[in-house]
Amino acid sequence: MTGTGRLVRLILRRDRVVLPIWVLLLGLLPQLYLAGFQKLFTTDAERLEYAHVSGANAGFAGLYGPLSGDSLGELVVWRSGFVPVMIGLAALLTVIRHTRAEEEAGRSDLLRATVVGRWAQLAAALLVTMLSGLMIGLLVTGSMIGAGEPREGSIAFGALFTLSAWLFAGVAAIAAQLTTSSRGARMTAVLVLGISFVLRMGGDISAIGDGRLAWLSWLSPLGWAQKIIPYGEDNWAPAVIALLGTVMAVAVAGVLLARRDLGAGLLASRLGPAHAGAGLSSPLGLAWRLHRGLLLGWTAGFAALGVVFGGVGTSVVQLAATSNEVADTFSKIGGSGSITDAYFASTTGICALVVSLYAIQATLRMRDEEQNGHAELILGTAVGRTSWAAGHLLFALLGPAVAMAVQGAAAGLTFGDPGPVLGAALAQLPAIWVLGAVTVLLVGAVPRFAAVAWGTVAVSLLILLVGPLLEFPQWAMDVSPFTHVPQLPAASFSAVPEIVLILIAVLIAATGLAALRRRDIPA
Amino acid sequence: MSELARKSASSARHVEPERSGGGGGTAIDAEGLIKRFGKVTALDGLDLTVRTGEVHGFLGPNGAGKTTTIRILLGLMRNDGGSVRLLGGDPWADATKLHRRLAYVPGDVTFWPNLTGGEVIDLLGRLRGGLDPRRRDDLIERFELDPRKKSRTYSKGNRQKVALIAALASDVELLMLDEPTSGLDPLMEEVFREVILQEKSRGDRTVLLSSHILAEVEALCDRLTIIRDGRSVETGTLDDLRHLTRTTIRAELTGPVDSLAGIAGVHDLTSADGRVAFDVDADGLEPALRSLVTAGVRSLVSQPPSLEELFLRHYTRTGNGSPR
Numbered sequence: 001m002t003g004t005g006r007l008v009r010l011i012l013r014r015d016r017v018v019l020p021i022w023v024l025l026l027g028l029l030p031q032l033y034l035a036g037f038q039k040l041f042t043t044d045a046e047r048l049e050y051a052h053v054s055g056a057n058a059g060f061a062g063l064y065g066p067l068s069g070d071s072l073g074e075l076v077v078w079r080s081g082f083v084p085v086m087i088g089l090a091a092l093l094t095v096i097r098h099t100r101a102e103e104e105a106g107r108s109d110l111l112r113a114t115v116v117g118r119w120a121q122l123a124a125a126l127l128v129t130m131l132s133g134l135m136i137g138l139l140v141t142g143s144m145i146g147a148g149e150p151r152e153g154s155i156a157f158g159a160l161f162t163l164s165a166w167l168f169a170g171v172a173a174i175a176a177q178l179t180t181s182s183r184g185a186r187m188t189a190v191l192v193l194g195i196s197f198v199l200r201m202g203g204d205i206s207a208i209g210d211g212r213l214a215w216l217s218w219l220s221p222l223g224w225a226q227k228i229i230p231y232g233e234d235n236w237a238p239a240v241i242a243l244l245g246t247v248m249a250v251a252v253a254g255v256l257l258a259r260r261d262l263g264a265g266l267l268a269s270r271l272g273p274a275h276a277g278a279g280l281s282s283p284l285g286l287a288w289r290l291h292r293g294l295l296l297g298w299t300a301g302f303a304a305l306g307v308v309f310g311g312v313g314t315s316v317v318q319l320a321a322t323s324n325e326v327a328d329t330f331s332k333i334g335g336s337g338s339i340t341d342a343y344f345a346s347t348t349g350i351c352a353l354v355v356s357l358y359a360i361q362a363t364l365r366m367r368d369e370e371q372n373g374h375a376e377l378i379l380g381t382a383v384g385r386t387s388w389a390a391g392h393l394l395f396a397l398l399g400p401a402v403a404m405a406v407q408g409a410a411a412g413l414t415f416g417d418p419g420p421v422l423g424a425a426l427a428q429l430p431a432i433w434v435l436g437a438v439t440v441l442l443v444g445a446v447p448r449f450a451a452v453a454w455g456t457v458a459v460s461l462l463i464l465l466v467g468p469l470l471e472f473p474q475w476a477m478d479v480s481p482f483t484h485v486p487q488l489p490a491a492s493f494s495a496v497p498e499i500v501l502i503l504i505a506v507l508i509a510a511t512g513l514a515a516l517r518r519r520d521i522p523a
Numbered sequence: 524m525s526e527l528a529r530k531s532a533s534s535a536r537h538v539e540p541e542r543s544g545g546g547g548g549t550a551i552d553a554e555g556l557i558k559r560f561g562k563v564t565a566l567d568g569l570d571l572t573v574r575t576g577e578v579h580g581f582l583g584p585n586g587a588g589k590t591t592t593i594r595i596l597l598g599l600m601r602n603d604g605g606s607v608r609l610l611g612g613d614p615w616a617d618a619t620k621l622h623r624r625l626a627y628v629p630g631d632v633t634f635w636p637n638l639t640g641g642e643v644i645d646l647l648g649r650l651r652g653g654l655d656p657r658r659r660d661d662l663i664e665r666f667e668l669d670p671r672k673k674s675r676t677y678s679k680g681n682r683q684k685v686a687l688i689a690a691l692a693s694d695v696e697l698l699m700l701d702e703p704t705s706g707l708d709p710l711m712e713e714v715f716r717e718v719i720l721q722e723k724s725r726g727d728r729t730v731l732l733s734s735h736i737l738a739e740v741e742a743l744c745d746r747l748t749i750i751r752d753g754r755s756v757e758t759g760t761l762d763d764l765r766h767l768t769r770t771t772i773r774a775e776l777t778g779p780v781d782s783l784a785g786i787a788g789v790h791d792l793t794s795a796d797g798r799v800a801f802d803v804d805a806d807g808l809e810p811a812l813r814s815l816v817t818a819g820v821r822s823l824v825s826q827p828p829s830l831e832e833l834f835l836r837h838y839t840r841t842g843n844g845s846p847r
Contacts, residue, residue, distance in 0.1 A: 180675060181636055271671040272638075276645030280638075286646060290635060373633055377686075380597050380627035381650035384619040520600040 003116035007124035011098050015128070022090045023132050026083055027139030029466075030157070033079045034147055036469040037072060051075060058316040058343045061208050062201040062309075063350055065226045073149045073231030077157055082465060084222055085197055087136060087161055088168035091129050092189040095172035098125035101182035122176070122257055126169055126250060133165025153231035156239075160225045163242040167221040168193060170249025177256035187297065194301060194354075196220040202308040209315025221245060283383050287391030290369075291362060295399050298358050302351065302407035309347045309407075310414025310421070316343045344411070344421050345490035351407050352428035352482060353461055355400045359436035360453045362396035367443050367450045370522050385517050393440065393509070400432045424488035430501035431481035435460070437509035444512035447523050550575045550610060550697055550729040551596060557604030558591055558753075565591045567753035568605065573746075575696075576726055578719065580740040580747030581733040584838045588753040589733045590630060593701055596731075597627060610697060623652045626690035630701035630733070632682050634674035640685045641670030647689040659692040665714050679706035691718060698722070698730045704739060712739070719743050737831050749837050756837055768833045769802040771826040772811070777819035786810045797821075 012019070041047040051070035054060055061067075064081030068074050099122055102108045108121060141158030145151055168189070175189040176182075203217030217223035224245065227238035279285045316339060366389060369375045378388055408425025412418030439453035446452075460480040467477050477483045481504075484497040551573035558566040566588045573579040583589050594600040596609055598618030607614055612621050634643045644663075648654030663670055666684045677685065683706045690698055704712045716739065722728045723743070734740050740747060741761065748758040757764055769790065776797050783799065784792055788807020793800050803811045815823070 270673075271669075272642070272673055274639065274641035274670040276642040276649075280642055280646050281649040283650070286635075289638065373629060373631070374635060376594075376597075376599060376629055377627075377632065377634075377647065378650065379599055379618075380622060380629070381647060382619050382622040382652055383650050520594075522599075 001117045001119045001123050003120045004123045007116065007120055008127055011124055011128045019132055023135045026087050026090065027136040028143065029083050030076050030080045030140055031143045032466055033076045033469065036466065037075055047072065056208060058205045058208060061204045062347060065200065066204050066207055068229045068232035071231055073153050077230050084161060084164035084225055085193065087164045088193050091133060091165040091169045092172035092193065094129045095125045095169050096176050096182055096185050096189060100176035100185040104182045119254060119257060122173060122253060126173060129169040130166050133162045133169065136165060137162030150231060152234050156228050156230035156234045159239055160228050160230060163225045163239060164222065166246040167242055170246045173253035174249055174256065177253055177260065191301065196222045198305055198308050199223065200226065202312050205312040206315045213312065283378065283387050283391040287395060290365065291395040291399065294362065295395060295402065298399065298403045299406050302403040303410045305351065306407040306410025307414050310411035313340055313343060313415040316340050341490040344424055345487040348424040348428060349482065349487060351404065351425065352432055353457060353464065355403050356432045356435040356457050358403060359396050359400045359432050360439045360457065362392065362399050363436050363439040363443065364450060364453060366392045367447060375521055379521060386513060389513060389516060396436045397433065401429055404429060420489040427488045427493065427498065428485050430498045430505065431485045433505040434481040434501055437505040440509045440512035444515035548575045551731065553605065553607040555605035556592065556595060556602050556607060558595060558600065559603050565753055569750060569753055570755045571748055573729060573731055575729050577745040578723055578730040578732060578743050580744035581731055582740065582747060582834065583750040587750045589750065590701055593699055596699065624695055625697040625699060626651060626693045626695045627699045628686045628690045628701060628703050632686045634682065634685065636673065636675035638674050639671055640668060640674060640677060643674060643685050644670065644689040644692065648693050651693045654692040655694060659688065662688040662692055666711060680708060680711065683707055684711065687715065696727065696729060698728065700730065701733045702735065704736060716742055737834060751837055764833055766805050769804050770808060771802050773800045774815055774823040775821040776815065777821050780814055780818035782814045783811060786814065
């Protein structure tokens with residue numbers, strides 16, 4: 001591990017902007033929720049009422065996790081329930097960026113040839129990521145104590161966030177050893193995060209229903225961290241599990257690293273065909289080869305997600321049946337819909353946001369192709385820019401549609417009534433396409449800032465998570481295209497916003513393509 | 524050998540001038556090309572003329588603007604000034620149409636990691652409008668490539684082979700090769716030369732070859748253009764350019780010689796103890812020798828002009844504060 005210190009400094013230098021941003025943003029988010037709640041509740045009675053209703057909302061339980069009690073601290077912890085997912089994502093991206101991505105780019109050869117030990121790069125990446133996770137935890141603990149919340153609960157709250165970062169740093173460390181491409185490593189780690197979230201979600205929703213599937217949460221690393229239940233039980237046993245899990249993941253990664261060559265993965269490359277098949281003879285044929293893995297992965301993942309959502313949906317029905325009072329209050333708040341409609345509206349909304357990541361990922365593939373020189377290769381043949389782009393954009397357009405449809409159909413079929421849930425899923429598509437179109441515009445007009453596209457999802461997510469609580473003005477809510485699509489099946493369908501969103505998407509994408517045709521490649 | 528090549532190239536010009544599509548036997552004609560990237564001027568009035576059927580060497584130090592020029596010729600980038608014609612068309616407006624008639628091998632090439640070399644060759648060939656399967660297999664054999672390996676496992680040299688095979692197996696009029704042999708071992712470099720010479724003997728293929736390897740340029744090119752800092756500094760046949768270079772002369776004299784310093788074309792003259800050494804331009808060679816003979820020569824060593832010296836002169840001469 002010689003040279004770890006110097007590598008740590010190198011990482012800090014390279015990430016000097018990104019690292020502080022995510023540490024501060026994620027570490028201070030609970031404070032935002034706290035401020036929002038303090039403004040919202042003028043009396044204790046209001047808070048108790050809110051907690052009572054929210055705790056029984058299956059959609060909320062899915063997104064945020066269970067609400068353990070009605071104290072202000074517990075409400076903040078519950079409302080921050082999605083933040084560990086974002087922390088996990090930031091942690092795994094950081095680790096892979098400084099391990100497998102470096103190796104793939106060939107920079108590791110350069111470093112490894114100097115006085116740098118075998119494990120130094122992995123150790124440095126983990127050290128920086130875990131320290132950042134610790135900083136987030138300290139920020140949370142410090143700011144919550146500062147706001148007058150109980151000391152032990154605040155420490156437990158900080159530990160929840162820190163452990164989320166550590167666990168997924170460990171997951172990423174393993175993923176980085178498995179595949180030779182950073183893309184593959186990233187997908188593996190994100191997949192584990194996604195499965196963790198779905199397991200926790202399924203378990204928690206089931207817990208407020210009939211509880212048959214409540215054990216699912218215990219299979220999820222995110223679940224371990226959340227089982228600490230800050231300000232409630234302050235239970236440290238799950239924290240020990242999470243800590244052990246982290247240590248084991250790091251140890252496994254270290255052992256795997258020692259057993260492979262630099263640049264190699266554990267999954268060896270096999271020989272392939274010497275001739276291209278008939279399909280590989282057009283930009284579309286190539287796009288299919290480049291996108292099919294992604295499409296398959298997202299579709300399979302969302303099919304599984306749909307089954308979980310649909311299965312848990314039956315728990316929600318039970319809940320409504322056993323507690324008429326809850327159902328009443330709920331339908332008052334949720335508008336005209338029934339409790340299951342509100343539940344499916346909220347799961348569909350979350351899915352749509354996640355699938356827009358896919359739309360952006362597929363669109364940004366164009367930029368990747370440009371940066372690694374592949375676009376030059378294709379555009380040097382008799383392929384025009386529009387047909388080159390069209391191959392990729394077809395997958396950015398239809399891929400999310402397939403993923404959403406499969407999710408909706410799977411959820412609906414498992415629940416027993418496929419129509420409404422499938423319709424709800426498809427109704428979200430125009431909003432997803434708008435974010436995809438914005439990505440096209442960025443790639444076409446300001447390619448250097450193409451990665452800003454990810455920010456559009458972050459903004460939409462932030463609006464969804466904190467907008468209603470902090471009572472954002474309507475114009476701010478309207479920034480997110482997801483504000484405009486009808487939240488089926490809880491709301492009724494209206495065609496106008498859908499058509500307008502589609503027109504906006506077409507206009508933005510066409511502008512982006514026109515810019516792409518005019519600019520230098522590579523730029 | 525370049526003499527021979529030139530003959531075959533010039534006869535090709537007579538046989539098939541019409542294939543260049545109205546350019547009057549000119550495959551590439553760029554004049555006063557200007558390209559800026561923000562504040563950096565990459566091309567600053569570059570001229571490049573490539574005649575149909577010739578192998579044209581394109582030389583210049585790193586960062587001189589070779590790749591930028593090729594990208595403009597491919598219509599991937601648009602020039603900010605000057606004019607450019609390629610195969611009788613406008614490379615920006617007619618890109619797709621023109622690309623059916625040319626093949627391009629980028630300098631530092633990478634492929635899609637999960638496609639095999641064979642798949643990449645077929646794909647690029649088909650996108651260009653088809654390739655000759657017999658020729659493909661022949662080239663794969665000659666370059667000793669295993670086409671079943673995934674691209675991610677290829678070394679730089681093997682990736683270069685894949686790109687070369689894909690380009691050479693297509694029946695096109697113009698090959699644009701950007702440092703095609705970087706990464707190839709000497710054996711494969713030799714195969715590359717053979718293949719290019721073969722192409723040349725067909726007479727109707729034009730090759731633009733950017734290269735740093737002098738032996739390669741000497742062996743293959745009819746004419747060449749040297750660029751520096753985005754400008755063409757020399758262009759012509761190898762003999763033209765050799766003419767520009769200096770002969771190095773060292774002599775031991777029996778008597779004193781005074782007149783040498785006054786001869787136009789004599790450079791870097793040193794003399795001590797009856798020994799003189801100097802470089803002399805082609806024009807100054809005769810008067811210089813005369814004055815040596817007049818002084819009486821005991822021994823004389825002359826080093827013929829080399830291209831290498833010419834390149835080094837152009838590569839190292841500092842201009843606009845860009846020391847190299």
